[in-house]
Amino acid sequence: MKSHRAHVMLCAGTGCVSNGSFEVKAALEKELAERDLQDEIAVVMTGCNGFCAQGPVMVVQPGEVFYQLLGTKDIPHLVEEHFLKGRPVERLMYRPPVDKIPVPRMSDIGFFKKQRLIALRNRGLIDPEKIDEYIARGGYQGLSKALTEMTPESIVEEVTKSGLRGRGGAGFPTGRKWASAAKHASDEKYIICNADEGDPGAFMDRSIIEGDPHAVIEGMTIAGRAVGAHAGWVYIRTEYPIAMERLNLAISQARDYGLLGADILGSGFDFDIHVFRGAGAFVCGESSALRASIQGDPPEPSAKHIHATERGLFQKPTVLNNVETLANVPEIILRGGEWFAGIGTEGSKGTKVFALVGNVNNTGLVEVPMGTTLREIIFDIGGGMEKGKEFKAVQTGGPSGGCIPASLLDLPVDFDRLTEVGSMMGSGGMIVMDEDTCMVDVARYFLDFLRDESCGKCTACREGVDAMYQIVSRICNGHGCEGDIELLEDLGETIKDTALCGLGTSAPNPVLSTIAYFRQEYETHISERRCPAGVCKALITYSIDAEKCNGCTLCAKNCPENAISGDKKEVHTIDQSKCIKCGICRDVCRREAVLVQ
Amino acid sequence: MPKLRKEDLEQIAQRMKKAMSLREGAGRAKITVHMGTCGISAGARKIVSAVMHCLEESGAQDVIVTTSGCAGLCSREPMMTVELSGQAPVKYVDLDEAKVKRVFDEHVIGGVIVAEFALARGSEQTL
């Protein structure tokens, strides 16, 4: 193997790819070749680096120099300065929003500094398309240990000892699930990896599969050994084409190396993995619906009188784990359950990956020990609120979760604390909302999502969620009545008690939590017919601030209904009878002269 | 392809160690070639190639090679700095390929400073 003096780790996650990281790669290779550096500097495409807001990003090793927001035109200068003359280019480095001083080293950037990586241990350090690089970072050592030095019972015991809980949402102890499946004798058993990441606002599973697919394969194989399964399925969303491609490649590489298939590592243990592509249905993330989908049945959840660990996929004992859960497994086996249990809080061990998105400066993927407070995540790692606005709420747990207000910012984040405040861990989406977000509108958004994605099998979810949606819509449209809030609470509690599957029973959470913490906002909508955040169309008007408007005509040009009039360099006005409240004028105005009330 | 055994995993890891230690930034020795305009015109590119060649030949896994800008002593280019972990950096001046080879073998691998090419011990601290 040719040795290089520097490696350029260029992110090829979905976020960076859509911002042009492959164009940057081509420019980089061309420039290196022109300066005859191609044998000294290697360009490595890695999985998602996590700092998606600044994409495309790259890290130059050794030295950990972090560059962001790259364009092809930056490359010639970068190559000459950094790789030829050895002078890092400050212009392309990260500048924190506060003091604007460039930070050269990745680990000094606030976003990365506070993170602790276990599930994402290889992020940005390996090329996900090369199995050798995974092995060089200690990959498949956990599997080797599990196959040659441990019995299935001791694997289960180690995982139980680690305190690992399912990272997909409900937080069921993984060790207990495995023990239950191991106990039921059967000619065949299955391991399913749930990569149907349906929660809007969560993308850690995509990132793990894109950046480190072998970690999932290794985790599944260890699970197979522990419970006595010889076949596994990865159920992956159809919306994730890059992840699917890398996973398929990784599986075929692992087969070539004999790390999947018959007699793995000469231990006599057989295991292989199939990939099943989803077709776009939120409910398929629910375990029984997911199994039905693989079986070719209509993917509706079924009542869980019998655990899947006894009769699951094709009526055989089945273990279903989330991607992130499985990615943790090899490290637990390699370093021991006690090491893992030493991180985190009493009820929730280890770390958790969060997708930090919304109105926050540093959006991206964040892995922190359980028990880190919301404030640390949003303000220290996330770099605070975008455009200096006021923090209003953070939504966790996707459509099953709830909104947490500013008064609870010092809450340590783990499974139990989040449930106590009426939200949940879910898959780890964390959507930060600022003062311009209307909480009633957020509740309506989730209800709309859920009524659309409800499979329709049980009445509580099908009719109940729709009824709640109609009421919340009525409130948003300015037709709310006295008693609507109480009716929503009553209906919500009933759905919680009666729905069939986990998705249905948690469906009222977004409404109940916004009512609990932002009741005032609902009341303002109902009694004053006003939307304080300026979001609900029926309750707002747009107008132009005469003091700020300089008559640039930009708003008038962009207005789709020609509702704005005014001469050049004169103050413009909006004809309210024509205005459809699309908000385009407010988006295009450079002087923030368009007001919303 | 033959199926892997337990020992093969270790071998692959060994083979890849060089690339990986580079990424993790953990090296026993660090060689910096000074590549300002003066350095490049005095032949610093050839020095980098020579260093890379030595590196490959020796199979050393834990040596990091970087470049940096002008060292400020343009008359003695090409120059390079060798820094063994835990020791003060040493600057070598007026280099050519043969000298690089000796510095590499004796200082980087052997740990003994080649006094005849060395300018001085110690340096302004960079990191």
Added chain:
Amino acid sequence: MRSETDHHEKVGSVLVVGGGVGGMQAALDLAESGFKVYLLEKEPSIGGTMAKLDKTFPTNDCAMCTLAPRLVDTGKHLNIERLTYSELLELSGTPGRFKVLVKKKARSVDPDKCTGCSECMEACLVRNRPYSPGVEPELQDVEGQELLVLREILGRYPRGREAIVPILQDITAEFNWLPEWSLRMVAHTLGLPLSRVVRVATFYNLFSLEPRGKHIIRVCTGTACHVKGAGKIVDSLERELKVKSGETTDDRRFTLEAVRCLGCCGLAPVVTIDEEVYGKITSARLVKELDAYPA
């Protein structure tokens, strides 16, 4: 019903059709007020849908607690004669003088001795016989080339219902939608009822039973994108293209879809047109981009 001649005496009998909870209550009320009641039920036992429920919506009452007393009362009421596993064939006459023809299907089990242990069902050899739709459907107006493509897709997978989603995905990849004839062929090939295939095909967002446009615009409506204004983008595209979300323009140039999270939340709001991803997009900029996609 009461006889026409005598309005004071309760004579005659009543037929109640359907042995669910409503039918049972009606039968019980009638029987209590002195009528002879025939309770007709096409299933082998009374109880209906409610017997399958845990709780009822929205009062959250226990279904069995409501149902069980009525089941027992109906079962032992001397004025009620239960006609289970039976169907109504004919109804004629006028109020008071109805004449009905009921087909009572053969139960082939002695109801007095059967305890409902279900062991005979377990042992029966001809349970779950696969459904066979018989001959291959006649396909008119289908071009030979398209049929060949479909046959090739069907050949990629082993026969069995597990193949249904992958097959529908492949057909969508090839034709961009699921024509009716293709669903008939899938049903025939996999040995499934057409209704089953349609049920699966309509469940998933990926599948469309209508032709779609040449270019597909997907507006991500995940939470992060919603907070950052995805709704406004959908509105302006709907205005620009004169279609609603989920519809195709008349010239079949664009299909507008609002999709669930694309997983690029760092770039919110996100829109994709075919394979191209537009991150941090505004309505004004996006509308200009549309010109780059020819009809």
